[in-house]
Amino acid sequence: MIEDAHHLTPGSVLQADVCIVGAGPAGVAVALSLADTGLSVLLLEAGRKPGDKAAQALYEGEVADEALHSPAHRYRQRGLGGSSAIWGGRCMPYDPIDFERRPWVPASGWPIGYEDLLPHYVAANALAEAGRYAYDAREAFPDSPPLIAGFASEVVRSTGLERFSCPTNFGLRYQRRLALARNVRVLQGAVCTGIRLAPEGGSVRTLDVATLGGPRLQVSARATVLALGGLETPRLMLASNDVVPQGVGNEHDVVGRYYMCHIAGNVGNLEVHGRPSDVRHGYEIAPDGVYCRRRLSIAAPRQRREGLLNAVARLHFPRITDPSHRNGVLSGLFLARHFISYEYGKRLHDAPGASPALYLRHLLNVMADPLDTAAFLTHWVRHRTLAQRKFPSVILRNRLNRFSLELQGEQVPQAASRVRLGEGVDALGMRRLHIDWRYCAQDIDSLARTLDWIAAEMARSGAARLSYSRETLEQDLLRYGAYGGHHIGTARMGRDPRESVVDRDCKVHSVDNLYVAGSAAFPTSSQANPTLTILALSLRLGAHLAERLSTRRAAPLELSAANATEASA
Incomplete structure (x- = not known):
């Protein structure tokens, strides 16, 4: 009832x-x-x-640092x-x-x-409604090629899966x-x-x-x-x-x-050797119709040995707000960011003082890439807008085999990171929240060392080359503050x-x-x-x-x- x-x-x-x-x-x-x-x-x-x-x-409530945490x-x-x-x-x-x-x-x-x-x-x-409980690609897709052809490692797992609800x-x-x-x-x-x-x-x-x-x-x-x-x-x-x-x-x-929350952001430059068809960076459809995607992670024995926090990395496209990617679809997303919900458009809004020249460069990308843009829009309407089980996110054809890594890392539990009652009250007389989310140096350092291990194992295998800036890593990861x-x-x-x-x-x-x-x-x-x-x-x-x-x-x-x-x- x-x-x-x-x-x-x-x-x-x-x-x-x-x-x-x-x-x-x-x-x-x-x-x-x-x-x-x-x-x-x-x-x-x-x-x-x-x-x-x-x-x-x-x-509604108060946030101690609005650069680090979204409104309550x-x-x-x-x-x-x-x-x-x-x-x-x-x-x-x-x-x-x-x-x-x-x-x-x-x-x-x-x-x-x-x-x-x-x-x-x-x-x-x-x-x-996420289908079969199978979170390893070797079990869910036993006859499928690896994430990156030629890459295998006991340190960096590449067989982990995430499965997607309808949602x-x-x-x-x-x-x-x-x-x-x-x-x-x-x-x-x-x-x-x-x-x-x-x-x-x-x-x-x-x-x-x-x-x-x-x-x-x-x-x-x-x-x-x-x-x-x-x-x-x-x-x-x-x-x-x-x-x-x-x-x-x-x-x-x-x-x-x-x-x-989680520490998350797009960092680095991964150059995969070989053909674009040798990389499975997009979604695979399981026999039960569920979208699945592979990711990289450090194996548990290595986490224990190196004292690492848990983290995953997904192959991702370049930073959307930078028009140098020359991709019409990404530029179209940037130009349409005001029509996307806050929860999914927040990461498109890191150019608050965007100049007319920046908009023009994005517009030129769209005009120079009409076929891919049209194909993307058609696919999005069919498989996202109109579908009951929706295509989970934007995935683009990658002709150059160059990716960023989308990191999502664990935080150290800290007593000082907290929520407490604030000064104001809501319409029912309850005191509003005051949110004081914090991170620490170990959160960032652990992700840096995770990237170091991924880079080392990629180089050892000869399958790819990963580079990133240690100097800008913290800024890149905290560009949008606490994750979602x-x-x-x-x-x-x-x-x-x-x-x-x-x-x-x-x-x-x-x-x-x-x-x-x-x-x-x-x-x-x-x-x-x-x-x-x-x-x-x-x-x-x-x-x-x-x-x-x-x-x-x-x-x-x-x-x-x-x-x-x-x-x-």
Whole structure:
């Protein structure tokens, strides 16, 4: 059942076995995992509809350094399905090494291992509609040529894959399943503004729920799950300070700290020897119709030996804003950047004082390259605009076999990188966030040494030559600041309550019936986009709640053929 909270009686107290706050991928995954358990589930979503501007404005906040972090309301979306309405669909699991305690990575180590998430990763892959759980090209494409002909290395892996969701909008795709589930009630337009603990502080008594211009309500549940994302989760916990002055779960001043994203950017010049057909830099289509793409990474034994943070590199085209690439498609993207959404156009806007001469050079590129430009536009309309499973991103024919590397690297968890409550308040009276994202020298140095190993192995093989500027690397990587919507680590998982917020089951250490779902609970950021791990950890949490709250044990969620057909309806 799906309802609008504005239609409820003011002062109502809603009852449920499990209340999930936030209906993005994490919240939807927990709700679906509990759909057949017999437990009553209440799923709260702040947005009343997709693109709810009034609800979206509640995200606005302060940023300590706007050159390093996007505005607080960007890369996040209110409405059923949350930010899955705007994600790019890139899926890949964390690597086994990411879960280890690594002496060279301060504050690293998860209280669970890769094997604890593996069955849930498989289910998460189905939920994200990313096809078969196969993230190595040797398994997914056993008869396919390598990424670069003639390149093989035990140090630099070139067989890793990323798989792409449709991208699935979890609100549109699973709305019908949620509506038909007898034990699930979805309440839209319902903003949780407070967690009210029992007087002793050890359990959640009620939740305060408000609507914009409508009734205020309360929720009483046996268990509460915060699935609000890496920014709103600490905001709500810190703002709920009537019983614990520091905020819920914040007895040791950890909530909101260790905030991570990813360090990312296009760097260097990779010259591949041989023919353009010897390089597989684009997308391959798996037998199940899923787009896949290969990437480079440093093998785990070498990471341990050299003390490297995890990172990946993708073969990419030159910097779009520089017209010297002489590519009509890239220049067309630059000229059309004001018509592209902020989330995907941000990296086209690093020429704020662009001169008429710069625009003219880009225009001349378009005019000089009409056939490729027309072919690109035709392909984009057919395979991106009109397709249900969309072509993931811009990939261009590379006649010269010259590429940049698109890096995405892990960050060191730092207590000083944090989000806290700011001075202003939103329309419901909640204090807004103040975001102070930071990086450190080790983040940059590790990527430099990663590039050094890739360059050395490319040279050793004779397949390619990689060069880059160590002097400008930090500037190149931080040109756009923290990478996108990867908000990680602000309610981290761990064994020690003095250094973490939740335990191995995602339960807040000091509160018996309060849980956190999503990337806020990740202790480290890995090389990977977080969505697939968010889903896997959420499905694991759902199984735990089913076991704890009922006599019927919940298995990891699996989509049968019938369910997959229904989900696509």
